[in-house]
Amino acid sequence: MAFILFLFACKKATEISAFIGFQQPANFPEPIYNFAGNSMTEDGFILGRKLFYDARLSRNNTISCGFCHLQTSAFTHHGHDVSHGIDDRLGKRNSPPIMNLAWNTSFMWDGGVFDLDLQPIAPITNEVEMDETVENVMIKLRATSEYPALFKKAFGSEEITTTRLMKALSQFMVMLVSNHAKFDSVQSGLSTFSADEQKGYTLFQAKCSSCHPAPLFTDHSFRNNGIGAGPNNDMGRYDVTVNADDKYKFKVPSLRNLGYTAPYMHDGRFLTLSAALEHYNSDVQTDMPTLDPLLRSGIPLTAEDKTYLLAFLNTLNDRIFITDKRFSEESQ
Amino acid sequence: MKYTLLILAIVAFSACSKDTVTPDSTKTGTLSIQFDNIAGDKNLQLGTGVYTNAAGEKFSVDLLKYFISNISVKNSNGETYTVPQDSSYFLVSEEDGTSQFVKVHVPEGEYTSLTFILGVDSLRSTMDISKRTGVLDPSAGMDDGMYWGWNSGYIFFKMEGTSDAAPIDASGQHKFRYHIGGFGGYNAVTFNNIKTITVDLTAAGTAKVVDGRIPNIHLMADILKAFNGTTNISLAAWSTIMVSEYSINVANNYQKMFTHDHTEN
Numbered sequence: 321m322a323f324i325l326f327l328f329a330c331k332k333a334t335e336i337s338a339f340i341g342f343q344q345p346a347n348f349p350e351p352i353y354n355f356a357g358n359s360m361t362e363d364g365f366i367l368g369r370k371l372f373y374d375a376r377l378s379r380n381n382t383i384s385c386g387f388c389h390l391q392t393s394a395f396t397h398h399g400h401d402v403s404h405g406i407d408d409r410l411g412k413r414n415s416p417p418i419m420n421l422a423w424n425t426s427f428m429w430d431g432g433v434f435d436l437d438l439q440p441i442a443p444i445t446n447e448v449e450m451d452e453t454v455e456n457v458m459i460k461l462r463a464t465s466e467y468p469a470l471f472k473k474a475f476g477s478e479e480i481t482t483t484r485l486m487k488a489l490s491q492f493m494v495m496l497v498s499n500h501a502k503f504d505s506v507q508s509g510l511s512t513f514s515a516d517e518q519k520g521y522t523l524f525q526a527k528c529s530s531c532h533p534a535p536l537f538t539d540h541s542f543r544n545n546g547i548g549a550g551p552n553n554d555m556g557r558y559d560v561t562v563n564a565d566d567k568y569k570f571k572v573p574s575l576r577n578l579g580y581t582a583p584y585m586h587d588g589r590f591l592t593l594s595a596a597l598e599h600y601n602s603d604v605q606t607d608m609p610t611l612d613p614l615l616r617s618g619i620p621l622t623a624e625d626k627t628y629l630l631a632f633l634n635t636l637n638d639r640i641f642i643t644d645k646r647f648s649e650e651s652q
Numbered sequence: 653m654k655y656t657l658l659i660l661a662i663v664a665f666s667a668c669s670k671d672t673v674t675p676d677s678t679k680t681g682t683l684s685i686q687f688d689n690i691a692g693d694k695n696l697q698l699g700t701g702v703y704t705n706a707a708g709e710k711f712s713v714d715l716l717k718y719f720i721s722n723i724s725v726k727n728s729n730g731e732t733y734t735v736p737q738d739s740s741y742f743l744v745s746e747e748d749g750t751s752q753f754v755k756v757h758v759p760e761g762e763y764t765s766l767t768f769i770l771g772v773d774s775l776r777s778t779m780d781i782s783k784r785t786g787v788l789d790p791s792a793g794m795d796d797g798m799y800w801g802w803n804s805g806y807i808f809f810k811m812e813g814t815s816d817a818a819p820i821d822a823s824g825q826h827k828f829r830y831h832i833g834g835f836g837g838y839n840a841v842t843f844n845n846i847k848t849i850t851v852d853l854t855a856a857g858t859a860k861v862v863d864g865r866i867p868n869i870h871l872m873a874d875i876l877k878a879f880n881g882t883t884n885i886s887l888a889a890w891s892t893i894m895v896s897e898y899s900i901n902v903a904n905n906y907q908k909m910f911t912h913d914h915t916e917n
Contacts, residue, residue, distance in 0.1 A: 357780045426839055432803040434838040437781040441790055441801035454791035482791040483782045560803050561840045562897050 339365065342422065345499040347507050347535050351422035353436055353494055358487045360494075363473040366652070368492025370470065371485065373649045376460045377440075378406050378450035385443070385489075388415040391647050394577035394638075395419060395496065401588030409448035412552055414588035416573065417581050419641065422494040425540045429570045429586045432560040436493060437486045454482055461485075496647060498576050499535070500640035507535070513635065520632025527619050528575075528629075531612075537575040537636065543612040544568045546604035550587045567610050579637040593633060597626050675760035681861040683725065684868040685754045685766065687744045688913070689716060692876045698746055705879035707886040711815035711828065716746040716875060717798060718809040719772050719787070722848075723756050726765040728858070733758050741772065743787035743798060744873075753868070763859040766869055767850045770907060771808030774846065777835040800833065803895060807833040808845060809906060811878060818891035828891040830878070832899045832906075845903035849910055857915035868916040874909045881905030 339362030344351060358364075371377065375384040388403040389395040395418035397403045403415045413429050427433040433442055443449040444457060458480050461467040468478035475484050505511035513521060524532075533539055542557040549555075549568060557566035570586040584590040590599065600619040605611070621629070645651050689696040691703040696713060704710050720742045724734040734740075735756045742754045772788065784790060788806070790799040798807045809832040818826045836844035851871065853859060859867045879885045883901035885893075893899050 354780065357782065428802070430803075431839065433801075434778070434804050435781070438790065438801075438804050441799070445797075445801045453797070458791065482784075482789050486781050557840075559895065561837065561842045562895060563840065563842065566840070 338362075341365075342494055342497075345497065345504070345535075347504060348420075348499060349423065349535075351494075352425055353422040353490070355422075355494075358437070358490055360491055361474060363470070364475070364488055364491040365495055367470045367474045368488040368490065369647070370652055371489050372492050373652065376464075377444055377452060377457050379452040379456075380406065381460075382406060383450050385440070386649055388443075388449070389418050391644075391649070392580070392642055393417075394498070394580040394642055396581040398580065398582065401583050403449075405443075405446070405449035406451045409451075411446075411448050412554055413586050414583065417577060418493055419496050419498040419576060420536055420574065421496065423536055426571070430557045430560045431542060431571055436490045437483075440486060440489050454485065458482070458485060496641075498638040498641040501576060501638040502635040503534070504638075506635070514631065516628050516631040517635050518632075520628035520630070521635075523621075523625055523629055524632050527621070530614060531572045532575050538572045541572055542566060542569040543572055544570075544608060544610040545600075546606065546608070546611050546615050546618070547585055547589065547599060548605040548608075550589065552587075554587065556586065565610060568608055569610060575633060576636045577638055577641065578633050580642055593630055594626065597621060597629060601626070675762065675860065675862055677759045677761055679760050679863050680757045681760050681863040682866045683756050683758050683763070683859055683861050684866050685720075685723070685756070685768075686868050686870045687720065687752045687754065687873050688870060689744075689746050689752070689873045689875060692874060696746060696875060703876060705876060705887065706884040707817075707879070707888075709815055709817035709887045711813055711817070711887055713746070713811060713813040713875065715796075715810065715812040717811075718744050718770060719798065719806060720744055720754055720768050720770065721776075722767075722769040722773055723754070724767045725758055725763040725859070726767070727761045728764050733761075737776070738783075741776070741786060741788050755866070758861055760861050760863060763861065764854050765850060765852055766859075766912075767848065770847045770849055771833070771845060772806040772835065774835040774844070777805055778838055800831075800895070804838070805833050805835055807831045808847075809833075809878070809903070811875060815887045815891075817887040819888070821891070826891075828887050829894070830892075830899075830902055831894045832902050834895070834899060834903075843897060843900055845899060847903055847907040849907055851910055851912050853912055853915060856912045857917070859915050860917045865917070870913045870915065872911045872913050874911070875906075877909035878902055878906040881908060 341360040372385045375381045377384060383406050388397040390398060397415035402413060403411045405411060421436055427439045433439045441454055444452050444454055462480050471480050471484060472478045474488055502511055506513055531539055531543060555567050557569040578593060582591060584596045590596045601621040604615050604618040694701060699712060699714055702710050702712055721740055723740050724732050726732045743751060745751045798810060800807060811830045813828055814826050815828055816826055818828045821827050832845055834843045834845040836842060859869050861867055882904055885902060890898060893902055
């Protein structure tokens with residue numbers, strides 16, 4: 321109860337305080353994003369949020385970023401193995417969560433994008449996502465009555481450029497920090513794990529944390545976790561590096577907010593966390609040369625182990641993050 | 653194109669009739685570098701021209717674009733002048749005549765050698781988006797753009813066209829699409845197709861830069877060389893070359909496509 325009260329107090333405090341910009345949580349490392357190249361302001365953040373939820377970013381004004389990245393699902397496309405974009409065209413990968421991007425060393429499942437400021441170009445121009453050009457998005461924004469003024473507020477003049485458009489989107493996205501899970505409050509001594517969660521945490525540290533280290537729960541590497549090629553034979557990281565050693569490798573995803581982001585894996589093939597855990601227990605495909613060496617024998621897990629692990633993984637869900645009004649479509 | 657040549661010839665003659673001016677290296681002048689795209693012994697004509705590669709395959713070109721950047725010139729004393737990088741990115745497009753005349757400002761002097769990159773250097777390829785203005789602005793679409801949004805990087809050289817030799821594609825056409833890029837990778841080492849090209853100007857005419865005149869280094873860029881070279885590229889076998897190791901063969905071929913025809917001083 322004390323914990324809940326504390327969170328409630330915190331939240332109220334944020335709502336009434338002035339815009340404080342990006343803040344590095346105490347238990348997080350230094351961010352990777354180059355904040356020196358993008359001065360955060362409340363106007364920039366508000367503009368970025370408006371752009372994030374604006375369907376003008378797509379060819380026929382139907383698909384916004386928020387369409388496939390819903391806050392209630394930790395900014396994923398909950399319930400979709402792969403996302404459908406413009407004209408109901410299907411993509412080939414599961415929409416990843418947008419959270420803690422300031423710490424990402426690369427973006428996308430294959431790491432093809434290396435700078436958050438360049439990231440939105442990919443979905444905007446992808447023909448199955450938004451199928452638009454950034455150039456045309458800017459033409460549409462310039463023709464509106466509201467955007468030139470919003471750009472002026474954020475950047476000092478009404479001019480709408482690629483740089484400003486991307487920096488504004490980044491200002492919104494880097495603010496999407498998820499660090500209010502139960503795990504975090506345990507870390508800061510404000511809460512304690514239940515017995516099951518504690519057992520799960522111990523198992524996690526022994527069996528999972530080499531690829532999913534706290535506090536971000538990813539080491540940002542690319543690995544083949546032995547789920548085998550999907551029907552579309554997506555080779556992941558290999559498409560970007562053209563290095564045979566990268567075949568079928570995908571970015572290790574963060575485990576934060578797993579409770580909101582089903583289905584799982586790059587193609588959303590596992591509908592439940594239990595299915596994902598069972599994969600590591602019994603179904604790791606060992607016939608590929610690029611299989612991660614740590615998974616040669618899978619990760620043996622008893623039924624009890626799985627129960628404890630699931631209990632622990634649930635402590636990574638951050639309800640405050642998915643309900644934070646500052647990030648919501650309705651807030652504008 | 654014939655008219656352009658005619659006009660240039662007139663310009664060249666009129667330039668010849670001018671008095672000689674001694675260059676003053678403390679002053680700068682404009683240097684023009686012309687990229688005249690040809691296919692073997694034919695002028696390149698988008699859409700209508702039919703050419704044959706070394707593999708014996710006939711093809712037409714519908715689109716040709718490439719980046720020229722990081723220009724430097726060397727004078728007869730062996731001194732090199734490098735154009736400030738922010739002013740040294742150009743996109744040559746066959747459908748845009750103006751783009752084929754790259755203009756830079758260099759100190760007055762007589763230049764015997766020209767160096768440029770075909771493509772975009774790796775440093776600029778990883779710079780903050782605010783340093784990617786003008787032709788480097790990644791805002792153009794996937795179709796006509798020179799930037800890969802999904803795999804952050806510039807397309808250095810883009811040539812598309814049709815050939816009966818190319819297999820029929822999903823759109824029902826016999827198209828070929830060569831999108832050559834690759835700056836070496838940001839967080840992993842990947843192929844590097846950045847080509848630094850040096851053209852000697854002594855044989856076909858040095859460039860004499862003097863304020864008030866615009867000497868024009870007339871280069872021929874033979875697109876047949878993209879197909880023909882160390883590796884003869886077959887359209888039947890390779891109708892699409894984009895992010896792949898095979899693109900290295902095309903880049904190795906096309907780095908030899910430039911020849912200096914003459915200089916109009």
